[in-house]
Amino acid sequence: MARKSASDKKLDDIKKILFPPTRVHETVEGGEKVRFMIDYSIDNNLYAALSDLQEGHNDQACQNTINKCIDALIKVRDILEASMELDKESKYIMVDILDDHNEEEIATREL
Secondary structure (H helix, E strand, C coil), rough: CCCCCCCHHHHHHHHHHHHHCCEEEEEEEEEEEEEEECCCCHHHHHHHHHHHHHHHCCCHHHHHHHHHHHHHHHHHHHHHHCCCCCCCCCCCCCCCCCHHHHHHHHHHHHC
């Protein structure tokens, strides 16, 4: 078996963190055995948490979900060595999201 390159290992690690495999479980509901799947992916967990918040459910479970997603994204940032470069002359940091991830828009937002 061929050894994986460092890049392939990083990609595998990122995939496991962001999109772990779903798992099938069984339970009994109304005397009937029911199979169901649990999706552990970051995108669907964030979507579920957002749905809860939009419905007014800002409970501990929702907050825990968001915190676990943040922890996973921090692990991915570390794997990618994508630390934020700080400008020592800036007074504060604003947080925003790009509407479109193209290089042209990124370049126009940078000073």
